[in-house]
Amino acid sequence: MRLLFCSRPAYGHLYPMMPLALAAREAGHEVVFATTGRFVEMLPAVGFAAVDAGITMEAARAQLDGADWFSRFGRQDGRPDLAVAARFFIEVLGTRSAADLAPRLDELAPDVVVYEQGEFGAAVAAGAAGIPAVCHAISPRALIPALEPASRRHLARLWERHGVRSPALDVFTGDAYVDIVPDSLQLASFLDDAARITVRPTPWAEPGAALPAWVGARGRPLVYLTLGTVVGQAGNLAPAIEALGRLDADVLVALGSATDDGLRGRAGNVHVVPFVDQRGVLPHADLVVHHGGSGTMLGALAHARRQLLLPKGADQFFNADALRNAGMATVLEPGVASADAIEAAARAALDTPVPARVLTARDEIAAMPPPAAALDAVLDRVAGRSARAPLVQPSLTG
Structure with a gap:
């Protein structure tokens, strides 16, 4: 079969899809990605054809009233304004990716479109063309009931642009829903949904991702700090670096897309690197301090690590x-996440046994089907829904 994987150009959106794409390729299926930004060059380097579709997050932010991303999205308590989020992901990002993909679907001829949870434009383009559309989860389902009311008018407008007034496809679920979230963290009302196909969250890293040699040769605890590739700016990292530097521990900081400007004068036990092989770090970490990104959250759970979010x-x-709510981690929200509070929470976490519910989640993740089995279930679910013309073979980078 021919599978088109569609993702926003962001690590936390693309990386969770890679294990299923790799399983599809290993099973002999034809796989193409539709995304933009640096990933259009990265994907061919790891053996996948890539179509440039959509716009980068940075370009989309500039369109959103030219406002700063976080000041525009954040409410006074720091939580996202879901009305603005709906507009951003559907009216700005979704409109462009749907417009780019729709005229190319006949050329690409996919039997199935697999879109990540935030790629609404690909879902609409596939649904309007009658192509089976599979939603790939990147986070727990609890976000959807909160986001859906704010999304209705934006989605209706997007469907109408592509000639559909009464869509049969629920873009939040798809014709099938590939779920990387274990039962203990998933929305209870969704556990038995007929569309849900579980798959073990499997970390993926680009070739060349490294693990510092000293990580495996230590005499004290290891604290791993990452705020991801979007919010990991020096201003956000600084309080956590200051706090963790006070511990009798080795601290490994992954900057992501940030620079170390403004992080001078840090303690000698703090080691800062641009990127790190997170798959290699997590088995060694005694505490993972992070922003709450799904990849880090699920990776830490898979290794039964303490977490401070x-x-x-x-x-x-x-x-x-x-x-x-599941008793699996400590959380400090923006209004209380001072250096002193982070230090106190980190000390308490290191002095406390790993919660029993974390051990349960680890076992749930280990028991989830591997990507190859989930792929078979997905293809069985959509079998016979589409018969497309031959795929135009890759030089698909334009």
Whole structure:
């Protein structure tokens, strides 16, 4: 079969899809990605054809009234304004990716479109063309009931642009829903949904991602700090670096897309690197301090690691709520996340045994089907829905 994977150009949106795409390729299926930005060059380097579709997050932010991303999205308590989020992901990002993809679907001829949870434009383009559309989760489902009311008019407008007034496809679920979230963190009302197909969250890193040699040769605890590739700016990292530098521990900081400007004078136990092989770090970490991104959250759970969350935006507050409500992590929201508070929470976490519910989540994740099995279930679910023309073979970078 021919599968078209569609993703926003962001690590936390694309990386969770890679294990399913790799499983599809290994099973002999034809796989193409539709995204933009740096990933249009990265994907061919790892053996996938890539179509340039959509716009980058930075370009989309500039369109959103030219406002700063976080000041525009954040409410006074730091949590995202879902009305603005709906406009951003559907009216700005979704409109462009749907417009770019729709005229190319006959050329690409996919049997199935697999779109990540935030790629509404791809879902609409596929649904309007009658192509089976599979939603790939990137975070727990709890976000959807909150976002859906704010999204209705934007989605209706987007469907109408593509000639559909009464869509049969629910873009929040798809014809099938590939769920990387274990039962203990998933919305209870969604656990038995007929569309849900679970898959074990499997970390993926680009070739060349490294693990510092000293990580495996230590005499004291390791604290791993990352605020991801969107919110990991020096101003956000500085209080956590100051706090963790006070601990009798080795601290590994992954900057992501940030620079170390403004992080001078840090303690000698703090080691800062641009990127790190997170798959290699997590088995060694005694405490993971992070923003609440799904990849880090699920990776830490898979290794039964203690977690301290410092959510900053997007779905991070929903992830943090899910972990806190399940008794699996400590959460400090923006208004209380001072250096002193982070230090106290980190000390308490290191002095406390791993919660029993974290061990349960680890076992749930280990028991989830691997990507190859989930792929079979997905293709069985949509079999016979589409018969497309031959795929135009890759030089698909334009």
